Amino acid sequence: MSTFLPHFPATFIVTGDPLIYGxxxxxxxxxxxxxxxxxxxxxxxxxxxxxxxxxxHKKIGVMYLIAALLMFFRGGVDAMLMRTQLMRPNxxxxxxxxxxxxxxxxxxxxxxxxxxxxxxxxxxxxVPLQIGARDVAFPYLNAxxxxxxxFAAMLFNLSFVIGGSPDAGWVSYPPLAGLEFDRGPGENxxxxxxQITGIGSIATGINFMATxxxxxxxxxxxxxxxxxxxxxxxxxxxxxxxxxxxxxxxALLLIDRLAGAHFFTMFxxxxxxxxxxxxxxxxxxxxxxxxxxxxxxxxxxxxxxxxKRIFGYSSMVASLMTISVISYVLWVHxxxxxxxxxxxxxxxxxxxxxxGIPTGVKVFNWLFTMYRGRIRFTVPMxxxxxxxxxxxxxxxxxxxxxxxxADYQYHNSFFLIAHFHQVLIGGTVFGMLAGMxxxxxxxxxxxxxxxLGRWAxxxxxxxxxxxxxxxxxxxxxxxxxxxxxxPANMGWxxxxxxxxxxxxxxxxxxxxxxxxxxxxxxxxxxxxTGDPWNGRTLEWSLPSxxxxxxxxxxxxxxxRDAWWTSKQERVRGDAxxxxxxxQPIHMPKSSGRPFIMSAIFFIGGFGLVFNWYALGFLALLGxxxxxxxxxxxYDTDYYVPVEEVEHTEAALGRA
Amino acid sequence: MIxxxxxxxxxxxxxxxxxxxxxxxxxxxxxxxxxxxxxxxxGVTAGLSLLTTGCGERYxxxxxxxxxxxxxxxxxxxxxxxxxxxxxxVSLLLWHIVWRYRDVPGNPAPYDPxxxxxxxxxxxxxxxxxxxxxxxxxxxxxxxxxLTKPPExxxxxxxxxxxxxxxxxxxxxxxxxxxxxNYCEIPTNRPIQFILSxxxxxxxxxxxxxxxxxxxxxGMAMRLWLQADRSGVYYGHGANFTGRGFAHMAFNVIARPRxxxxxxxxxxxxxxxxxxxxxxxxxxxxxxxxxMAFSAYAPGIFESALLKEGGMYMxxxxxxxxxxxxxxxx
Ligand code: HEM
Ligand SMILES: [Cu+2]
Ligand SMILES: [Cu+2]
Numbered sequence: 001m002s003t004f005l006p007h008f009p010a011t012f013i014v015t016g017d018p019l020i021y022g023x024x025x026x027x028x029x030x031x032x033x034x035x036x037x038x039x040x041x042x043x044x045x046x047x048x049x050x051x052x053x054x055x056x057h058k059k060i061g062v063m064y065l066i067a068a069l070l071m072f073f074r075g076g077v078d079a080m081l082m083r084t085q086l087m088r089p090n091x092x093x094x095x096x097x098x099x100x101x102x103x104x105x106x107x108x109x110x111x112x113x114x115x116x117x118x119x120x121x122x123x124x125x126x127v128p129l130q131i132g133a134r135d136v137a138f139p140y141l142n143a144x145x146x147x148x149x150x151f152a153a154m155l156f157n158l159s160f161v162i163g164g165s166p167d168a169g170w171v172s173y174p175p176l177a178g179l180e181f182d183r184g185p186g187e188n189x190x191x192x193x194x195q196i197t198g199i200g201s202i203a204t205g206i207n208f209m210a211t212x213x214x215x216x217x218x219x220x221x222x223x224x225x226x227x228x229x230x231x232x233x234x235x236x237x238x239x240x241x242x243x244x245x246x247x248x249x250x251a252l253l254l255i256d257r258l259a260g261a262h263f264f265t266m267f268x269x270x271x272x273x274x275x276x277x278x279x280x281x282x283x284x285x286x287x288x289x290x291x292x293x294x295x296x297x298x299x300x301x302x303x304x305x306x307x308k309r310i311f312g313y314s315s316m317v318a319s320l321m322t323i324s325v326i327s328y329v330l331w332v333h334x335x336x337x338x339x340x341x342x343x344x345x346x347x348x349x350x351x352x353x354x355x356g357i358p359t360g361v362k363v364f365n366w367l368f369t370m371y372r373g374r375i376r377f378t379v380p381m382x383x384x385x386x387x388x389x390x391x392x393x394x395x396x397x398x399x400x401x402x403x404x405x406a407d408y409q410y411h412n413s414f415f416l417i418a419h420f421h422q423v424l425i426g427g428t429v430f431g432m433l434a435g436m437x438x439x440x441x442x443x444x445x446x447x448x449x450x451x452l453g454r455w456a457x458x459x460x461x462x463x464x465x466x467x468x469x470x471x472x473x474x475x476x477x478x479x480x481x482x483x484x485x486x487p488a489n490m491g492w493x494x495x496x497x498x499x500x501x502x503x504x505x506x507x508x509x510x511x512x513x514x515x516x517x518x519x520x521x522x523x524x525x526x527x528x529t530g531d532p533w534n535g536r537t538l539e540w541s542l543p544s545x546x547x548x549x550x551x552x553x554x555x556x557x558x559x560r561d562a563w564w565t566s567k568q569e570r571v572r573g574d575a576x577x578x579x580x581x582x583q584p585i586h587m588p589k590s591s592g593r594p595f596i597m598s599a600i601f602f603i604g605g606f607g608l609v610f611n612w613y614a615l616g617f618l619a620l621l622g623x624x625x626x627x628x629x630x631x632x633x634y635d636t637d638y639y640v641p642v643e644e645v646e647h648t649e650a651a652l653g654r655a
Numbered sequence: 656m657i658x659x660x661x662x663x664x665x666x667x668x669x670x671x672x673x674x675x676x677x678x679x680x681x682x683x684x685x686x687x688x689x690x691x692x693x694x695x696x697x698g699v700t701a702g703l704s705l706l707t708t709g710c711g712e713r714y715x716x717x718x719x720x721x722x723x724x725x726x727x728x729x730x731x732x733x734x735x736x737x738x739x740x741x742x743x744x745v746s747l748l749l750w751h752i753v754w755r756y757r758d759v760p761g762n763p764a765p766y767d768p769x770x771x772x773x774x775x776x777x778x779x780x781x782x783x784x785x786x787x788x789x790x791x792x793x794x795x796x797x798x799x800x801x802l803t804k805p806p807e808x809x810x811x812x813x814x815x816x817x818x819x820x821x822x823x824x825x826x827x828x829x830x831x832x833x834x835x836x837n838y839c840e841i842p843t844n845r846p847i848q849f850i851l852s853x854x855x856x857x858x859x860x861x862x863x864x865x866x867x868x869x870x871x872x873x874g875m876a877m878r879l880w881l882q883a884d885r886s887g888v889y890y891g892h893g894a895n896f897t898g899r900g901f902a903h904m905a906f907n908v909i910a911r912p913r914x915x916x917x918x919x920x921x922x923x924x925x926x927x928x929x930x931x932x933x934x935x936x937x938x939x940x941x942x943x944x945x946x947m948a949f950s951a952y953a954p955g956i957f958e959s960a961l962l963k964e965g966g967m968y969m970x971x972x973x974x975x976x977x978x979x980x981x982x983x984x985x
Pocket of ligand 3: 273339
């Protein structure tokens with residue numbers, strides 16, 4: 001046993017900073033509080049049966065959503081700290097070490113532990129319902145994905161109080177992130193937690209690709225599929241082909257760090273540029289992985305709230321697929337300045353501009369979906385409308401960055417920072433918030449409050465412009481990213497100050513959003529119809545929330561916007577559908593193993609962070625045993641009897 | 656393919672053969688084409704700088720003092736004009752549509768819930784971005800190739816070897832045999848061949864008013880052509896994060912006429928200390944230092960840092976290095 005803890009580092013628990021003491025105390029308090037509440041109200045069994053062991057895509061979606069909002073909060077706090085430090089020149093609010101850790105955790109959390117679970121929340125909540133399926137193709141694997149993500153996020157966040165946070169940037173380029181310049185365990189936390197969540201993401205990609213290709217309701221041909229499901233298909237394909245590159249990059253860097261190999265070291269034959277290539281071979285598709293589902297959501301929202309069919313459906317599909325293909329050949333635009341030579345740079349520059357073409361087409365199609373419609377300014381629609389100008393500008397600055405020689409002047413400056421926040425916030429975050437407001441009644445059976453929702457929207461939207469427009473200008477003034485402090489004589493002071501104020505406004509917007517969620521749980525208008533927005537796609541044909549088997553009878557689809565069509569038919573009095581008799585419903589069984597196996601991943605990851613190989617090895621064994629047990633398990637499903645279905649449907653007021 | 660991506664083409668890499676023939680690349684046509692865009696662009700730049708804060712001279716990227724920065728600025732302006740051709744119509748259209756078709760009782764605007772196809776419209780908006788990308792792409796490719804060559808109409812280039820150290824910049828002048836730290840003097844109206852490397856984490860060498868940046872990487876030598884046509888002191892900074900002291904990696908590039916530059920070189924030769932190997936080792940340590948000058952340096956420090964412990968993929972480049980001055984590492 002003593003080999004377990006041989007190198008117990010002196011700095012195991014991070015000390016010496018009031019922020020961190022505060023975090024440590026609040027983590028302990030929150031944990032004790034949660035344990036107490038669960039015990040006091042005797043909720044342990046409930047938690048285990050209903051949530052920790054569930055394989056129901058709707059519940060998994062809800063858990064993803066909660067996790068994404070929590071991580072959004074953590075990443076947002078990081079952002080506030082950074083903007084406070086940059087509010088004035090030569091500020092002493094944060095030391096360089098802390099600033100470096102904070103921008104690293106901010107970026108990593110926002111992309112991998114906020115954006116990814118947020119899109120997965122939407123995948124899970126909407127896709128099976130939209131395509132008329134009873135669950136995803138591999139429900140057990142879906143639970144594995146979620147718990148891997150969840151424990152990876154815990155592992156990553158743990159570094160704040162144990163061992164120290166990573167501080168080499170979210171891209172973590174060696175040799176800065178190699179042993180030569182970064183001995184601390186923070187970087188290991190980064191590598192291992194990303195590796196673990198990456199496994200989960202690949203599994204989700206496979207799962208949803210299979211679900212969409214194989215489990216659509218009869219009659220729902222691909223070209224009748226809702227655009228959100230199309231965007232999930234495109235995003236899943238990207239995940240499947242892009243994430244393995246990240247896996248390789250992280251694994252090799254980890255081997256460098258743990259075993260002293262020389263894949264990416266400065267000398268002895270290592271080649272750090274190889275890491276940079278691998279990272280962006282994943283990294284560029286990754287930004288499209290998180291934007292495409294947002295495109296899908298906007299398509300649903302714009303069409304629903306304009307009361308009109310989506311304009312240019314085939315064009316929309318074509319542009320989604322074109323984008324997902326082109327995005328594999330763009331990665332070099334993240335390092336035009338690495339000297340690849342003019343031929344290579346020209347190729348990637350023009351390819352990058354080309355991705356702006358299908359993107360632009362989508363914008364026009366959304367506009368013309370609204371044209372000759374009847375636009376209802378609901379909260380989801382507000383996010384969608386606000387997205388259009390922001391994204392037009394973000395895409396435009398993307399095209400500007402793609403002009404390689406111009407990029408030599410923008411690269412690594414605040415201009416770049418402004419670009420990608422514009423597309424990530426204005427695109428992905430606005431999209432996910434639109435989706436959250438849109439599908440909230442479907443998830444929970446009640447609406448979110450419109451008034452608070454509007455406040456949150458306006459604060460966030462205005463705050464966004466105030467924060468990021470000055471940053472374009474700062475970039476053109478020569479301010480580089482990742483500086484924890486700047487001199488007073490460069491003319492950067494006012495713009496930085498304005499930017500910080502904008503960030504605070506966005507922070508307040510986020511708080512109002514959380515208030516809306518809390519308020520609506522208690523007071524939100526209940527949705528008894530299942531179709532509060534007068535929707536167009538199949539999820540709105542179900543009660544809110546949907547029963548665990550989703551569809552008592554799998555619908556037969558005859559057109560695009562299937563639910564809209566059947567509502568129209570009913571209005572016209574056409575073909576009063578004759579209901580088929582109910583059948584027993586085949587459903588997957590819950591399992592605790594995904595949770596336990598992911599917890600073992602966490603333990604093993606934690607061990608490797610500190611080079612405790614024995615622990616890592618034991619965990620590996622545990623994982624292999626879990627996998628083996630699953631392979632030998634045959635009792636994985638059951639049938640819901642007809643009487644139970646009848647009973648449930650009757651209770652929900654459906655025939 | 657990968658070799659091409661991670662490694663450098665001859666063109667961008669430090670290739671001494673370019674030295675012997677700096678000025679027979681006629682690019683007059685390209686220059687004339689740039690004139691037209693620059694006229695168009697003038698308005699936009701003026702507008703941009705006036706609109707913002709009134710202190711336009713702070714926008715370093717829009718205040719280039721040499722041909723490289725100028726090419727980049729013109730490309731930036733062209734790109735701004737082209738993307739505005741999309742942003743403005745989209746924004747106007749958006750406000751118009753949102754207003755006209757809002758769902759209020761008695762709105763007289765037409766409502767056509769099934770209308771969802773129009774080939775004419777779709778051709779238009781596949782077409783517009785294609786044209787824009789075509790134009791911008793053509794200029795981009797032209798300039799990308801242009802910038803790998805020495806800026807024209809000038810005397811023989813000056814070579815400056817730049818090393819990013821934690822957290823300071825070392826400048827070596829192989830022909831003058833002097834060195835500086837955290838500042839760099841150059842003559843005006845003469846192309847400067849910066850040879851970039853790092854003995855530490857990867858950095859990026861950026862002097863916005865001279866032109867765009869390029870990475871300074873350990874174990875590699877990369878060439879960046881820049882030139883100042885006006886005397887002045889120009890702000891430079893590392894652009895790629897290198898750790899704790901990164902925010903302090905600022906340096907000035909001081910450009911002055913040839914005679915004054917030569918005078919400065921003589922003065923450094925006479926008054927400054929020598930940079931020994933030991934002195935270099937202390938520069939490699941992670942710390943911050945003030946600007947310094949050295950009248951001479953131990954030969955081969957730049958090359959041996961490049962080659963440290965193998966540097967196997969730099970063999971080819973080493974032979975090129977050998978041609979610029981006496982050191983030979985092979
Ligand atoms: C029209 C479409 C787009 C184009 C042409 C484009 C172009 C570019 C280019 C050329 C860069 C590299 C600039 C540099 O490093 O100097 C870049 C960076 C980036 N873009 Fe975009 N982009 C587009 C859309 C998006 C979208 C939709 C997202 C995400 C939702 C996104 C997220 C990012 C991120 C995160 C970075 C930089 C990450 C980093 O360096 O830390 N971009 N983009
Ligand atoms: Cu990219
Ligand atoms: Cu190289």
